[in-house]
Amino acid sequence: xxxxxxxxxxxxxxxxxxxxxxxxxxxxxxxxxxxxxxxxxxxxxxxxxxxxxxxxxxxxxxxxxxxxxxxxxxxxxxxxxxxxxxxxxxxxxxxxxxxxxxxxxxxxxxxxxxxxxxxxxxxxxxxxxxxxxxxxxxxxxxxxxxxxxxxxxxxxxxxxxxxxxxxxxxxxxxxxxxxxxxxxxxxxxxxxxxxxxxxxxxxxxxxxxxxxxxxxxxxxxxxxxxxxxxxxxxxxxxxxxxxxxxxxxxxxxxxxxxxxxxxxxxxxxxxxxxxxxxxxxxxxxxxxxxxxxxxxxxxxxxxxxxxxxx
Numbered sequence: 001x002x003x004x005x006x007x008x009x010x011x012x013x014x015x016x017x018x019x020x021x022x023x024x025x026x027x028x029x030x031x032x033x034x035x036x037x038x039x040x041x042x043x044x045x046x047x048x049x050x051x052x053x054x055x056x057x058x059x060x061x062x063x064x065x066x067x068x069x070x071x072x073x074x075x076x077x078x079x080x081x082x083x084x085x086x087x088x089x090x091x092x093x094x095x096x097x098x099x100x101x102x103x104x105x106x107x108x109x110x111x112x113x114x115x116x117x118x119x120x121x122x123x124x125x126x127x128x129x130x131x132x133x134x135x136x137x138x139x140x141x142x143x144x145x146x147x148x149x150x151x152x153x154x155x156x157x158x159x160x161x162x163x164x165x166x167x168x169x170x171x172x173x174x175x176x177x178x179x180x181x182x183x184x185x186x187x188x189x190x191x192x193x194x195x196x197x198x199x200x201x202x203x204x205x206x207x208x209x210x211x212x213x214x215x216x217x218x219x220x221x222x223x224x225x226x227x228x229x230x231x232x233x234x235x236x237x238x239x240x241x242x243x244x245x246x247x248x249x250x251x252x253x254x255x256x257x258x259x260x261x262x263x264x265x266x267x268x269x270x271x272x273x274x275x276x277x278x279x280x281x282x283x284x285x286x287x288x289x290x291x292x293x294x295x296x297x298x299x300x301x302x303x304x305x306x307x308x309x310x
Contacts, residue, residue: 006201006206006207006210006211007201009177009201009210010174010175010176010177011173011174011177011197012077012079012118012120012155012174012175014077014079015209015210015213016197016210017062017063017077018046018047018062018063018077019046019200019206019209019210020193020196020197020200021044021046021062021063021065021075022044022046022063023044023196023200024041024042024043024044024065025192025196026193026196026197027042027044027063027065027073027075028040028041028042029189029192029193029196030075030170030193031065031073031075032189033166033167033169033170033187033189033190033193034116034118034130034151034153034167034170034171035114035151036164036166036167039067039071039073040067040068040069040071041067041068042065042066042067042068042073043065043066044063044064044065045061045063045064045065046061046062046063046064047060047061047062048060048061048063048064057091058095059091059092059095061074061076061092061096062075062076062077063075063076064096070111070112071111071112071113071114072096072100072111072112072113072114073113073114073116074092074096074113074114074115074116075116075118076092076116076117076118077118077120077174078117078118078119078120078121078123079120079121080120080121081119081121081123085117085119085123085152089115089117089150089152090150092115093113093115093148093150096113096115097110097113110147111147112147112148112149113147113148113149114148114149114150114151115148115149115150115151116150116151116152116153117151117152117153118153118155118171118174119152119153119154119155119156120155120156120174120175121154121155121156122154122156122157123152123154124152127156127157127158127159128154128157128158128159128162129153129154129157129159129160129162129163129167129168129171130151130152130153130154130157130163130167131151131152131153131154132149132150132151133149133150133151133152134146134148134149134150135148153167153171154171155171155172155174155175157171165186165187166187166189166190169185169187169190170187170189170190170193173185173190173193173194177194177197179194179198182194248283251283252280252281252283252286255283255286255287255289255290256277256278256280256286258290258293259277259286259289259290259293260274260277262290262293262294262296263293263296263299263302266296266297266298266299267298267299270299273303277289288306289306292305292306
């Protein structure tokens, strides 16, 4: 959880990122910085839950934008590597597509979609600033042209000579969203993004939303910690019970073995009696059988002494 004031936040912050990109102009400028192409006017929804079916896992998108040119963009800011981005991006794409068509629509009505994860780590370990994935035929160099691109950006890239300075400047800005950083960049789009974020940070109502966000985040953290401690205590209890159960079973086995040995000293154990002793689960009954075996001189005496148990 962040301890920074609202004015100190970097753009990579889980609150500031969607709050800033809720502004369609800021969102468009960000997309132009990272994609290296012009983007038409946008309508934007942030922290947007895609409705589908209550029986299935739903998704909440950091930023979902739709352009006048009928291109959709899903942008997610990732500060922690949970090692699930390939499958997560697949699920996001699927749910966005499902919600894109209405009954009677044709599959050709599906519009181009960009699923974008901006990562504060290297998601694939190759040192790239940008990893772009689209469907291709494995047998030939043939694109599927299904209109979907999944792109993963990394602030930890090292291949500056393969990408634009606009992209690297923006990715650097995510972790250092300050006046001094922007002053050292010739990127005009980045300057405009920073100016808009600076103005956003002056809004008292947005700062109040941030304080509420911190409060809720603190509650969630406390609940997660309590749940973790409860799960740990439950595991310890289960382990203790298992250990106790194992000890009990070992003690019962020792009693059975001793009963068998004592009886076999003076008689061959009948199969039915052998089975009855093996199946006895009550520790008290086993102790009674053991005492009876220790005091008996014959199989008949043993059976007589434990008659009530048979």
